[in-house]
Amino acid sequence: MKAKNNKGKKTHKIRRFFIIFGLTFLGLVMVGLTYEKISEFIDLTTLNIPGQFITVNGYKMHIYCTGNNINEPTVILDSGSGGNWEDWQKVQPEISKHTKVCSYDRSGLGFSEVNPNVHNNADAARNLQDLLKVADIKPPYVLVGHSLAGFNIRIFANNHKKDIAGLVFVDSQHENLQNIKMGLSDKLMNFGFDFLYKFASQTGLMRIILTLDPNMNIITPVDRTIARAGTVTPKAIYTGSDEINENNISYDEVLKAKNFVNIPIIVLTAQQDYEEFPIWLSWQKELATMSTNSKQISVKDTGHYIHIDQPQIVIDNILSLLK
Secondary structure (H helix, E strand, O other): OHHHHHHHHHHHHHHHHHHHHHHHHHHHHHHHHHHHHHHHHHHHHHOOOOOEEEEEOOEEEEEEEEOOOOOOOEEEEEOOOOOOHHHHOOOHHHHOOOOOEEEEOOOOOOOOOOOOOOOOHHHHHHHHHHHHHHOOOOOOEEEEEEOOHHHHHHHHHHHOHHHEEEEEEEOOOOHHHHHOOOOHHHHHHHHHHHHHHHHHHHOOHHHHHHHHOOOHHHHOOOOHHHHHHOOOOHHHHHHHHHHOOHHHOOHHHHHHOOOOOOOOEEEEEEHHHHHHOOHHHHHHHHHHHHOOOEEEEEEOOOOOOHHHHOHHHHHHHHHHHHO
16 A cells, blocks of 8 residues: 555656646746847837848848949849848958948848748749839849859849849759758658757847857857847848748749850859758859850868858958959
8 A cells, every 4th residue: 555655656746847847838938029029029119220121022031232433333242041241341341442232131031021922033033123122223233143142143234134244153052952852761861850949949048149259259240149130030030941842942943944055153152062962063163154254263271151261262252243
């Protein structure tokens, strides 16, 4: 009888532990959700965010333009998946000494609102065209696209060839990526990281982590608080996750955008990427065949983010198109 009572007490303690743990966890989640919402409100109402907020097709978009163009094309900087305007702030100040240059946030990223009508990169390219029209930023343009944005600028340029003065691909994605299938373990790992990122953004953990991260100051010259505010929100994390989903990439539109006649094209390739993934270099060289006036340049001592690791290389090549 005594042994039975001891077993019952032990079961009760275990049950009590899980109840207390569950309630504590739920309470912390609720505190985190509240903290994130309040932080987002404070950021949007108190921060002096550079640039303009322009309503495009019913939704606010953030664009940041500097410099003036006197008989020079305007340079448009488009970030890779999940990125935003501040990715380019080691490049933009130097370009602005020579011409007008604009970085911006795609729908749902940075400080731009989510436009539910933007589903893929073809929609993003059209949305960029609408943004430039509403903002009265006239062609010609030099389009600069990093990673996934390489698809965006190809589609944009293919739809508006007469408006394009040049294209710069910064370690751009290639359409053959759709032919590479991930194994089950990779899919599970990606799913796990995706879930953790989304959970961390919803509960304010992402905001806390980046606040404590000492390396954040060296990524970009943008004010630390502003940089964090545009990066850690659930809106930005969820949008970034959606962008790299193949269902949200319009490969049909990308495949149509392969012939740019003699429009100047520069393809910058990170050496570290093709050393780890050898076929990357052949894909990058293929991008340089889209025009008769093009070149592919391998950039040493840099990872995928050439414009952050080696900004001067990107600056010099943009300026070479302007010349």
